[in-house]
Amino acid sequence: MFYFPCCSLLPESFPVLGVADGTMWTSLAGILLLLGAALLLGTIAEQLRQSALLGYIAAGTLVGPNLLGWVSNQKDIFDLAELGVALLLFAIGLEFSLPRLRRLGRIPLLAGTLQVIFTLLAGLTVTALLGFSIAESLAVGAMIALSSTACVVRMLNDRAELDSPHGRTALGILLVQDIAVIPLMLIVTALLNGGTPGEVIVQLGLSLLLAAVFVAVFYGLFNFVLPRVLELSSLRRNRDFPILLAMLMAAGSAWSAHQLGLSPALGAFVAGVLLAISPFATQIRADIQPLKTVLVTLFFAAVGMFADLGWIAGHLGLVLAVVAAIVLGKLVITFGLAYLCGQPWQFALGTGLCLAQVGEFSFVLATVARGEPGISSILSENTFRAMIAATIATLILTPYLIQLAPGAADLIRRLSQRKPKQVDEQAASNIIVEDSASKTESDFIIILGFGPAGQRVAGELLQVGLKHIVVIDLNHENLQIAKQYGLHAQLGDATQIEVLEHAGLYRARLVIITLPSPTIGRQIIHLVRQMAPGTSLYVRCRYHLHHWQLLAAGADVIVDEEEHVGERLAQQFLESSLYQQLSSSSREPEKKREQQDS
Known part of the structure; x- marks a missing residue:
């Protein structure tokens, strides 16, 4: 032992701290x-x-x-x-x-x-x-x-x-x-x-x-x-x-x-x-x-x-x-x-x-x-x-x-220096099945998080014919929605390597992170870059403050919510009738000045 x-x-008179006889600690x-x-x-x-x-x-x-x-x-x-x-x-x-x-x-x-x-x-x-x-x-x-x-x-x-x-x-x-x-x-x-x-x-x-x-x-x-x-x-x-x-x-x-x-x-x-x-x-x-x-x-x-x-x-x-x-x-x-x-x-x-x-x-x-x-x-x-x-x-x-x-x-x-013989029918069928499986599964997308943002992304992708999508989420209700979309849904914590491996990260062409937390986003980015450096990463950024942090972590494309909100608000306003009214009212004084000058 x-x-x-x-x-x-230690001195023999040193008091023993604890009540155990030490057997467990010796085994440890x-x-x-x-x-x-x-x-x-x-x-x-x-x-x-x-x-x-x-x-x-x-x-x-x-x-x-x-x-x-x-x-x-x-x-x-x-x-x-x-x-x-x-x-x-x-x-x-x-x-x-x-x-x-x-x-x-x-x-x-x-x-x-x-x-x-x-x-x-x-x-x-x-x-x-x-x-x-x-x-x-x-x-x-x-x-x-x-x-x-x-x-x-x-x-x-x-x-x-x-x-x-x-x-x-x-x-x-x-x-x-x-x-x-x-x-x-x-x-x-x-x-x-x-x-x-x-x-x-x-x-x-x-x-x-x-x-x-x-x-x-x-x-x-x-x-x-x-x-x-x-x-x-x-x-x-x-x-x-x-x-x-x-x-x-x-x-x-x-x-x-x-x-x-x-x-x-x-x-x-x-x-x-x-x-x-x-x-x-x-x-x-x-x-x-x-x-x-x-x-x-x-x-x-x-x-x-x-x-x-x-x-x-x-x-x-x-x-x-x-x-x-x-x-x-x-x-x-x-x-x-x-x-x-x-x-x-x-x-x-x-x-x-x-x-x-x-x-x-x-x-x-x-x-x-x-x-x-x-x-x-x-x-x-x-x-x-x-x-x-x-x-x-x-x-x-x-x-x-x-x-x-x-x-x-x-x-x-x-x-044996013989010419390779053609494999029998069963071996050939196995090889064909494996090759076809690898071809059909080698080009797919992983969506991390299937809340409203993830659901909108999946809907847009499905409309253009991209159907090989894997969804990872910890919310069981979100997974039920993903199955209604016809997607492969997997319950798991995307910050764990085992979950990403099981989802097929090594074969994925694109990973889309829709999770709102910037800390979790950076963790996942580091894992993806470590495990599959060639995979494209599209990441959601909730606040502009974290934009450069996610970019430095290794994201390829970042959708900045604050910038996007600003653009969408401006776009909605420019397409509204209110803009037409304000624009026409602001042009009237200019027209009057032009008429006076002329």
Whole structure:
């Protein structure tokens, strides 16, 4: 356990400030050390053009119990960090509504089921041939069957490949694997405790029943109760309440799944999918983003704490052999099954590369199978250490394998020096759909704020045929009006990067800010200029005093309300009958003087 060295400098008679025994603060010190080391080594990894995940894992190894020993309570930290995985899956679920999830098709479901079965059997067969017991071989096969949802989803999301053909299939297979955690955990537990197959079947049936209850309860909650709660005026006035509600839903869904004996990450994902149809989904996703980032980083650092570099150095050949067998074996199995299930071979190869690692739930299975050495244990100490080392090694390799996934097929074509063959009809249709989608969605306008000003802007744009418009507003009533206009309406705080990204800022040609606050306007201008410097910015300026501030912030066109009001007042007067009367009366003395002069 890590202790602050400065504590020894205090006199023993110095009074203790507070009533806590210090355990919480010691745990917090370990968490801060992990996050600090992750920040440092993650930054170094990025500077070296490597994935930041490598730095996070290296940070946990460095300060963990097997190297410097500054942080030793790895189980407590790992348990806390698992919430980060649940929040990550909850956020991804908010992107995948039920209709979009159904569009994943049958390939991920079928390929995922077969992948778990075939990988488990392959691991069981190989280890049994090497002289392991059936129980130990089955535990190893169960561990190898799972891939890393946290690592793969994080990398695909960062690379904007989650909706690519290989990304969609990989996500679907990962969801099947998360479901498979339940029966695999029951099998390993039964082997450890000597349970009968009948007891395992009964427990599995109970788990399926509880899963159905979980989905039904959350479906009713999110579709009938939550909309009425979110429409309360107090929630719209106070930004603290929606943030607290978002965290309650995200963490509560994971906790509820855990209490029912289900996978917390899978439970959080299901809750996110059920909530995705709500107009509040984007803002909820943005509200949980900071905590999700912290806990996911802590998760990968906690994974690194399991590494024992001394043991790995003494058994380097064994570890490399296990890593090679896992990566190549899972690549071949996943690629073959995805291809046989109907996915084009180019995308099947990318899917195989994405899933050629051992996942985070394998740590849980390994810990359960290890039990208490000498009392009740399935895995020997060497097998446990070898699997932990191999799991961490495959996670380190994952960013590089995912980088290869999009261009793997082209690379094979070049190496084989064959002429590129025409892709099959399904691949071609996928490419055509994606290209057409990118063409139709690459030229659109974002309107921030849909009050009277935003509504007038949208009306004028619709009249000239510009229909690809996205509206962002925090007022639910304004969003209803936007939907009546036939526009895509999104509830969210436009000062948050997550909301602007989800709205498609990177593809927008024009952003129109109709919000009256100059402070909020400057914040949004800075974000847009930072994220999409080529996007045009038209901004509303309520008072002439702020005109130059908005211009200096980076706005392209500013509509100054005071100048505009002055122009419109003058124009209205010049078009009125009063102007004609005053003008004619003012010209009469001039005419009289001209007549006298003449």
